Amino acid sequence: MKEFTSGKIAKPFKAIPLLDHWEKVLEMTKPKEWSPHAMFAATRMFASSLDQYRARVFYEKVHYYY
Numbered sequence: 341m342k343e344f345t346s347g348k349i350a351k352p353f354k355a356i357p358l359l360d361h362w363e364k365v366l367e368m369t370k371p372k373e374w375s376p377h378a379m380f381a382a383t384r385m386f387a388s389s390l391d392q393y394r395a396r397v398f399y400e401k402v403h404y405y406y
Contacts (some may be wrong), residue, residue, distance in 0.1 A: 341353070341375045341378035342370075344377055345375065345377050345404075355361050357389040359394055362394075363397065363401065371402045383398075383399075
């Protein structure tokens with residue numbers, strides 16, 4: 341996600357919201373190093389695929405870095 345600028349997101353990344361321990365897997369992707377385009381794409385993806393509680397956890401954990 342470090343060099344992502346446009347196009348489709350990798351399929352393994354799309355599977356992260358479906359995992360039980362998605363928070364730990366997400367941390368392995370190093371959100372601190374994501375490009376702004378990757379952050380936007382990830383935010384859209386997680387906001388649309390997570391419930392209200394889990395989306396809030398995503399915002400608190402990932403957007404903390406920005």
